[in-house]
Amino acid sequence: MVEKRNLKSLVTKVKERIDASKDPTAENPPWLKQVALLTGLLAAISGFLVVRSTAVTNNAIYESNQAILSQTEASDAWNEYQADSIKARVVETALATAAELSAESRAALNKQAADLRDRQPKVKQTAVDKTADRDRHLQVGLKWLAEKDLLGYAGLAAQLGIALASVAAMVRWRTPFLVGIGAGVLCIAITVYAFAAYYGIAP
Numbered sequence: 001m002v003e004k005r006n007l008k009s010l011v012t013k014v015k016e017r018i019d020a021s022k023d024p025t026a027e028n029p030p031w032l033k034q035v036a037l038l039t040g041l042l043a044a045i046s047g048f049l050v051v052r053s054t055a056v057t058n059n060a061i062y063e064s065n066q067a068i069l070s071q072t073e074a075s076d077a078w079n080e081y082q083a084d085s086i087k088a089r090v091v092e093t094a095l096a097t098a099a100e101l102s103a104e105s106r107a108a109l110n111k112q113a114a115d116l117r118d119r120q121p122k123v124k125q126t127a128v129d130k131t132a133d134r135d136r137h138l139q140v141g142l143k144w145l146a147e148k149d150l151l152g153y154a155g156l157a158a159q160l161g162i163a164l165a166s167v168a169a170m171v172r173w174r175t176p177f178l179v180g181i182g183a184g185v186l187c188i189a190i191t192v193y194a195f196a197a198y199y200g201i202a203p
Contacts, residue, residue, distance in 0.1 A: 028172070029172060029174065031174055031177060032169060032172065034177075035165050035166075035168060035169040035177060038161065038162075038165045038177075038180060038181060038184060039162050039165050039166065041184065042158045042159075042161045042162045042165075042180075042184050042187065043158075043162060045154075045158050045184075045187060045188070045191070046155055046158040046159060046162070049151050049154055049155040049158065049191065050155070052151055053148055053151045053152065053155070056144050056145075056147050056148045056151065057144075057148055059141075059144045060141050060145050060148065063137045063138070063140045063141030063144060064137070064138075064141050066133075066137040067134045067137035067138045067141065070130045070131070070133040070134035070137060071130075071131075071134045073126075073130040074127050074130035074131045074133075074134060077123055077124075077126040077127035077130060078127045080123050081120055081123045081124050081127060084117075084119055084120050084123065085116075085120065087116050088113050088116035088117050088120075091109050091112050091113040091116070094109060095109050095110065095113070143197075143198055144198075146197065146198075147194045147197065147198045150190055150191075150193065150194035150197070151190075151191065151194055153190050154187045154188075154190035154191045154194065155187075157184070157187035157190060158183070158184065158187040160180075160183045161180040161181070161182075161183035161184040161187060163180075164176040164177065164179050164180030164183060165177055165180040168180060
């Protein structure tokens with residue numbers, strides 16, 4: 001009941017202010033001139049946030065694609081490493097069990113086994129490097145996505161500030177204007193934090 005009475009009182013107050021704003025003889029409050037400045041500033045920031053958010057999204061998609069590519073290359077390298085290991089084991093088993101091999105055949109098999117074993121360290125290192133590349137791309141992609149989320153919140157605060165400033169100008173009520181300024185300050189703070197977090201300055 002109390003909440004209903006408070007809401008009715010608020011609606012009545014807003015209606016009175018709207019009616020008062022229609023009076024051509026009424027003087028504009030001095031802070032009303034600052035509404036255009038605030039809305040223009042927040043609109044400019046909103047435009048920047050949209051452009052930045054698009055760029056961040058594209059960067060996150062790129063890092064995701066690079067992570068997938070690195071994972072594919074790592075899997076191929078590990079498969080090659082395992083295949084070489086199996087081939088080398090087969091050749092070594094053949095050498096150990098075939099006693100009637102000619103010297104020429106035995107030398108050829110020994111060379112084949114040695115070549116397979118020599119290739120393995122390089123292939124393994126490639127697989128390890130590609131796995132590290134995958135993890136790095138995923139980490140960078142997550143940082144881009146985290147910045148995108150923060151920029152989204154900043155954009156929301158900017159739009160809220162514009163809406164409140166417009167309402168304040170319409171009803172000539174300073175309280176929404178001050179709240180709009182607070183929303184603008186919050187927008188700037190979130191944007192600064194987003195950049196600081198990406199570059200490791202903030203946690």
